[in-house]
Amino acid sequence: MRNRLPTYLLLWLLPALAIAQARTPLEVEAALDRQVVAPLLEAFERAHPEIDLRYNDRSTLDVDEKARHARPAPDVVISSAMPWQMARVNEGLAQPVDSDAARNWPEWAKWRNEVFGFTFEPIVTVYRLDLARHMMPPTTHADLHTLLESHQDLLKGRVTTYSPSGSGIGYTLFQQDARYSPRFWDLVAAMGAAGVILENNTRDMLEGLTDGTYWVGYNLLGSYAMHWARSHPDLIVQIPQDYALVMMRMAFVHRDAPHPVAARIFVDFLLSVEGQKTLAGSTPLFSVLPDVIGPYTAQRLRDQVGERLYPIPIDASLLAFVDPMRRKAFMDRWNREIKILTP
Incomplete structure (x- = not known):
């Protein structure tokens, strides 16, 4: 005779099983090391347990290939290769995000409410202590x-x-x-x-x-x-x-995203105060929002380097870099x- 779950245990499990089956998948293709961004991903998963986040960490060239040719398309595309991101958006591969966070995002860190720079990362020199000897x-x-x-x-x-x-x-x-x-x-x-x-x-x-x-x-x-x-x-x-150069990870919702609602929720979280606080407090990715407080903020970086901080602008000038x-x-x-x- 086959073992059966007790009726009380089955009744207890059914709601959890229903929630698991109802979770919306979300496919993110990203040129962003999962170990570095893990606190942000974990914060998103806590805030949105109804979304099944599938995060793929790849090279910039692989992410660009996925954005252009993957079928089905990814839901969200994130990359540090800023000219390539701008080129894909310019080709019509992005859809706008219409939310308060997107509308209020700093103009210098977005383009047409379709692609958003959500980090503020300095470019550095690294040396061994051997060098100093x-x-x-x-x-x-x-x-x-x-x-x-x-x-x-x-x-x-x-x-x-x-x-x-x-x-x-x-x-x-x-x-x-x-x-x-x-x-x-x-x-x-x-x-x-x-x-x-x-x-x-x-x-x-x-x-x-x-x-x-x-x-x-x-x-x-x-x-x-x-x-x-x-x-x-x-x-x-x-x-x-x-x-000091500063680059930004640029994120957009793919035009052909299989799960556009979940994709917009994810990008909106990247731009939210909660998401930016996580960046500022728990990652060295540096937040963009001026009012966020933490060890890793754009304002703190400006205080260190002053006027010699040169963010790569998110505007049409990026398109010149992909000209053959x-x-x-x-x-x-x-x-x-x-x-x-x-x-």
Whole structure:
């Protein structure tokens, strides 16, 4: 005879089973390390138990591929590759979010209520304490250039940065550097002369810095670096003092989202006071909202760096970075200056 649940236990379980079956799935494709953003995801799941969040952490190039070609489409797309996000929205792949949070979101951090920058992450230099035993660590871009030229032999093969051909965010950051620094190409040439190793993501750079392969890393995502440094005290995170780039993770609801209501609820949460407080208090992703208080806020970053903080703007100027002719011209110059084989 088969075992059967007691009637009282079955009656107790039925409501829970009904709730589980009624949960709405939500597919999020994101270029954002789950370990770093975990507090925000957990806060969303507590606030919305009726939604079954499925969060996929991928590279910027993979996320862009999913946004363009995945069938069914993802519900929400998040990426640090800001020009690619803007290009997809410009192509009509996003739908607007009509909510108080979206309407009141700072104008400089959104475009047409369709795509929103919800983090405020500084771009940093990271070095090992080993470096400080041999030379004065760099606090500015000019310091790094001088260090590379004066200690070229000692730093040979011990410097790392993004590959602009293998990383969407890496390419974007170098384009911004070229905009703000008249000595950018001199720095690229100095990195090439020091045998710089190009990586496709910040995690690989941090792992190399941790195991001693690298002594200094340039243009790392500050959120990942700060999170990593908490458990690796031999690494020092430096926000450049001459100027500091800031990138924002951009999120949009896909035009063909299978679950658009849940998708809009998720994006709205990213923009909410609760979501931004979680970013400011529990993650190094930095909140955007000016009134939010915590160790990681845009205002606190401005207090540290002052007027030399340069956020990458969310506007139509981003579209120039995905222009094929501009990209080719930039990469031709990059390869000419750096004089190494790029991946």
